[in-house]
Amino acid sequence: MADPSPERRAVIGTELARAGRDDVAILDDLEAVLAAGVDGVVLATPPWVTPDLAVRAAQAGIAVLAEKPVAPSIEDADRYRVLDADQRARIQIGLTYRHDPALDKLRTLIKDGALGRPLLVRASIYDEPADGDPAHDRLITETLKHGSPVIHEGAHVFDWLTSLFGGPGEIDDAWALTTRPGLAAPNLIGGRLTYPGATVLVEFGWYTPILPGCVLIFVGDGGLATLDGGSFGLTVELAGRPLQRYEFQPDRATRCFDRQAVRFADLLAGGRAEPSLDDGIAALITSQRLQQLATSAGTNR
Ligand SMILES: NC(=O)c1ccc[n+]([C@@H]2O[C@H](COP(=O)([O-])OP(=O)(O)OC[C@H]3O[C@@H](n4cnc5c(N)ncnc54)[C@H](O)[C@@H]3O)[C@@H](O)[C@H]2O)c1
Structure with missing residues (x-):
C-alpha cells in the first residue's frame, strides 16, 4: 500500500495491525510500488492525480484498477492518449x-x-x-x-x-x-x-x-x-x-466491490478490462x- 501522506500511512499501519496483517509493505509512492515488482495496482486516488499514476503504471506493463472519474475533465483525460492499445486495454475503471x-x-x-x-x-x-x-x-x-x-x-x-x-x-x-x-x-x-x-x-x-x-x-x-x-x-x-x-x-457496497475485484482478478489473468478506460471517458x-x-x-x- 502506498500513500505520500504520512498521516494516511499512519492510518494504514493502524488498520493493517488491527487486521493482523504484517505481510503488507507500506510505501511512499507509486514508483516504490512499481520497483517492488507487482502485477497490478488499484488507484484509489483523487481524480486530478489518477491519470498520471494510471499512465505510469500502464506504461510499466501492469494491470490497473483506477477509481472513477478517470480525470476531472476531458482535457485532463488527454493524458491517456500517450498509451498504446495494449496499455489502454490493461486499465479497468472503478465504475463499481x-x-x-x-x-x-x-x-x-x-x-x-x-x-x-x-x-x-x-x-x-x-x-x-x-x-x-x-x-x-x-x-x-x-x-x-x-x-x-x-x-x-x-x-x-x-x-x-x-x-x-x-x-x-x-x-x-x-x-x-x-x-x-x-x-x-x-x-x-x-x-x-x-x-x-x-x-x-x-x-x-x-x-x-x-x-x-x-x-x-x-x-x-x-x-x-x-x-x-x-x-x-x-x-x-x-x-x-x-x-x-x-x-x-x-x-450494495460489499457485493459490488467484491464483483469489481473478481473482474480485476480476471484482468490480471489476461482477461478484458470491464469497465474499460473508454467507458470511463x-x-x-x-x-x-x-x-x-x-x-x-x-x-x-
Ligand atoms: N467507486 C466508488 O464507488 C467510489 C466511492 C468513493 C470514492 N471513489 C473514488 O475514489 C477516489 C478516492 O476517493 P476518497 O474519498 O478515498 O479520497 P481521499 O482524498 O480520502 O483519498 C485519496 C488518497 O489518495 C492519496 N494520494 C494522493 N496522491 C497520491 C499519489 N500520488 N500516490 C498515492 N496516493 C496518493 C491521498 O493521500 C489520500 O490518502 C476518488 O477518485 C473517488 O471519486 C469511488
Whole structure:
C-alpha cells in the first residue's frame, strides 16, 4: 500500500495491525510500488492525480484498477492518449456499481420491453451532506474545485444509463444552483437527456445539510421500476401483475466491490478490462458537457 501522506500511512499501519496483517509493505509512492515488482495496482486516488499514476503504471506493463472519474475533465483525460492499445486495454475503471445484479435485472426488463417503450427515467442522486465534520468539509470543498457533483457522480450514472439503453445520451437541457456562498462549483446540477428509447431527467446534489432521497425511477406504458439509490433494492410494478421486490445480498457496497475485484482478478489473468478506460471517458464526456451547458449562461443556468 502506498500513500505520500504520512498521516494516511499512519492510518494504514493502524488498520493493517488491527487486521493482523504484517505481510503488507507500506510505501511512499507509486514508483516504490512499481520497483517492488507487482502485477497490478488499484488507484484509489483523487481524480486530478489518477491519470498520471494510471499512465505510469500502464506504461510499466501492469494491470490497473483506477477509481472513477478517470480525470476531472476531458482535457485532463488527454493524458491517456500517450498509451498504446495494449496499455489502454490493461486499465479497468472503478465504475463499481455497474456490476450490481439489480442493473442486470433492470437491463432485462428494459430490453424485453416489460416496462414499455419509450420510458421516462428520473435519477435523483444525492450524497455528501454538509454535516459539519471538518475533514469531510475539506474533502468536499476541495473536490468541488475540480468540478460539480455531475463530474464525480455522473461517472456512475451515465455509465449505468449507457449500459441500460445500449448507447450514449444526448443532452437537451441543463441547470445548476449553488446553495452555499463560496463554493468553487455549483453543488446542485441536473439536466434532461435523450437516450435510445428514453427521456432522462437527472439531478446530482452534494453538500446541503439535509439531503433528499437518492432514487432512480423508470416508468412507461408497461409499469414502473424503482431502484433505491442507497441499497439498490429494486421494486417492479408491472400493469396487472403483483408487485415484486428484488433485494440482493450482501449490502450494495460489499457485493459490488467484491464483483469489481473478481473482474480485476480476471484482468490480471489476461482477461478484458470491464469497465474499460473508454467507458470511463464516455461517462466523463457526458458529465462535462452537461456541466458546461448548465454553467454557460450565468450561475443559475
Ligand atoms: N467507486 C466508488 O464507488 C467510489 C466511492 C468513493 C470514492 N471513489 C473514488 O475514489 C477516489 C478516492 O476517493 P476518497 O474519498 O478515498 O479520497 P481521499 O482524498 O480520502 O483519498 C485519496 C488518497 O489518495 C492519496 N494520494 C494522493 N496522491 C497520491 C499519489 N500520488 N500516490 C498515492 N496516493 C496518493 C491521498 O493521500 C489520500 O490518502 C476518488 O477518485 C473517488 O471519486 C469511488
